[in-house]
Amino acid sequence: IFRRKWSRICNKQTISKTMSKPEGSSPSKSVVVLDNEKCNSLYRVLIRLQPKVEQDMLSSAYIRCFFETVGCDHISNFSDQREDYRAKLGDDLLGRILNFEDTPSDEMRASQAVMLCTDLHERRLISSLNWTSWIQHYTVNKVEKTLASLMIISTGYAGMHYVFNTFRKFKENRLKK
Structure with missing residues (x-):
């Protein structure tokens, strides 16, 4: 295409x-x-x-x-x-x-x-x-890429945070036994 x-x-x-x-x-x-x-x-x-x-x-x-x-x-x-x-x-x-x-x-x-x-x-x-294409380039194209990158980073952080909490709870439960 x-x-x-x-x-x-x-x-x-x-x-x-x-x-x-x-x-x-x-x-x-x-x-x-x-x-x-x-x-x-x-x-x-x-x-x-x-x-x-x-x-x-x-x-x-x-x-x-x-x-x-x-x-x-x-x-x-x-x-x-x-x-x-x-x-x-x-x-x-x-x-x-x-x-x-x-x-x-x-x-x-x-x-x-x-x-x-x-x-x-x-x-x-x-x-x-021209000014409309210039605005589109900086707002849509640049900001869209930045937001996508931030979403990937935040999703990765949230996922790692969840994994660490799960591992900590698993470790605590194992120590209680």
Whole structure:
């Protein structure tokens, strides 16, 4: 389900429409300017994908999605962040990734680049959100995770407390005999 939903947002057709060739060559296609709603959606997707890149998602897919921000430079200019990826990967590898022609060794290099750049870019992505998405990110996404963690800790503490009390009562009953 996740991959299907993500593929609608970051797909080959959209990337080929929005991505120009790497620096030093002329752009093959003109940049499609996305409206504010689509840009905000793209920023939210990128923020949600960051933890998934470390777990089970391909880093090259994240990079392709990140390079779709070209169409959103009128809202928040991510050209410096895209240059970070370009510098770490090189024009040839980046071109293969953006054209869906990457190999497993390319994926390993992409993973390294994403690992180094993701945290640096997260603040910028969050600051690019509109105010309703920003509030949702901090209230729903962050607080929900914090509350879930607190519930796990409190449940664990209550369970351990119950076990210790049961063991103490068992020990007291055994000593009475």
